[in-house]
Amino acid sequence: MRFLVDRCAGSRLADWLRTQGHDVFESRQLGPDPGDQALLQRAVWERRVLVTIDTDFGALIFLRGADHCGLVRLPDVPAVKRIALFEQILARHATDLESGAIVTIRGNRIRVSRTPRE
Numbered sequence: 001m002r003f004l005v006d007r008c009a010g011s012r013l014a015d016w017l018r019t020q021g022h023d024v025f026e027s028r029q030l031g032p033d034p035g036d037q038a039l040l041q042r043a044v045w046e047r048r049v050l051v052t053i054d055t056d057f058g059a060l061i062f063l064r065g066a067d068h069c070g071l072v073r074l075p076d077v078p079a080v081k082r083i084a085l086f087e088q089i090l091a092r093h094a095t096d097l098e099s100g101a102i103v104t105i106r107g108n109r110i111r112v113s114r115t116p117r118e
Helices: 011-019 036-045 056-062 079-098
Strands: 002-005 023-026 049-052 071-073 102-106 109-113
Touching (some): 002 011, 011 079, 079 109
Parallel strands (some): 002 023, 071 102
């Protein structure tokens, strides 16, 4: 699977995803933060699932109808728990992510959402 890992989600998670055989691009490779809209647009261009702790991406997708190729939101997941929870996401929801789902983790609860497609 192809991922774009936002700077705030951490390089440890990005490195772990690579060890699992995934194609990972990290937003920090772009230099200064390009902004949420530009980052989401890049994920779409490169057909990547965006991984972030930033809740603004949900607003862009759900309220503004921004295009996306899937999103994993980890808004309140401490860095030490991200890999273990992401492992669960991949085991249970890889097909959902591949079809463009939005996966949100709050505490130990994983929620899968979909946006209407045109």
